[in-house]
Amino acid sequence: MSNLIETHSDSITDYLSVEYPIVEHFYTIQGEGAHTGRASYFIRTAGCDVNCWWCDVKESWEEEGHPLMKVGELVELVKESGAPFAVITGGEPLLHDLLPLTVALKEAGIKTHIETSGSSPLTGHLDWITLSPKRFKEPTDEIFDYVDELKVVVLTNKDLQWAEKNAARCPEGTQLLLQPEWDTPKSIPLIVDYVKENPQWGISLQTHKFLKVP
Template identity: 35%
Template sequence: MQTSRINISEIFYSIQGEGFLAGVPSTFIRIAGCPLRCKFCDTPYAASAKAGKKLSISQILKQIKKYPTKYIVITGGEPMVCPNLLQLCKALKKYHITIETAGIKFVTGLKCDLMSISPKLSNAYLKPSDRNTYLKIDELQKIIQNYDYQVKFVIEKAGDIKEVKQTIEKLKKIDRAKVMLMPQARQVSEYTKRGEIVAKLCKKYGFAFSPRLQITLWGNKRGK
């Protein structure tokens, strides 16, 4: 375990901005590397697997011990493609672990308390043929069957709800109470504008609204 090294983009202490745990002080471990290139990605600096600094698991543990929270968020990039994710989660067993993922790869046997899944709609990619790369229903299905989860869809326009419904219909036994909609935004002005659209959709279809406190509190500033 101690010799495993992981490409870490950054480790920082902040407030969880999204999902049902929004507002909870949490330590973020951002793993570098993501096979996708979403149009609205707010962490492009973590997209390349080479963008991080190689840290051993003991170095990671040493850093997170500084922060007064039991809540850890493993984010990215796409953490589920990290070869040493199993070892990292095992080493963090005394913490509450959220893994933030696009839901494109299932990994068995992880110690994970909450899979925070953000399946990509066509507003994330450039051409229709990208769909099979950005949305993998079989992998998504396995994740929601094997872990506690929340599913957050990024909404750009009201019409995106059609794809949300189509995606949900393809998933067996998904709990609609765990589905959230959140505005696509990197700036407060976009968040406010699209937030109104999203709130209307949430009321109409009964999904929860996910805030994005990292935008409203800190303007999406890195490390906040």
């Protein structure tokens, strides 16, 4: 399916000067989800209004205190790394208008992925959308038309019910993944049994933590 949100005709030159608050950016290996094991460039924006208690990057919640980086600078770093795609994550990246960054990456020949809770309006020219919905701040209706990958963090049976509720709204062909919460090992047998009984789902693991890859 296409996840290319329509762009408008602003100059790419104008886009290159747009700034985003950036927590960190680095060339790495995708650690979880459908693209696990692939080389990628991570761009982590600052600011989050979801605030999952199990979040392992709580420093990304506040937008203030992080450096502002221009789109042009970020695009050059991704190009120099040789990464085939960039992953925009957070925080909650959709708190920002991602059109300038994603259009500039596309112009540079770089595919752009996003991982989002979907709780803010969808913006940008995106090649892959991973929706990781949270029960305490639900996704917007519009994002479900574009989801490539639904990845639900599971702690209890309530999260399995939440996963099915969201899966029912995703397009046919969306990859469905359940991911155990890292510090809640009791969720692993829960997920394993569920996937055996419901094989339309798969399991996502945070392999970067096993491999100690940043």
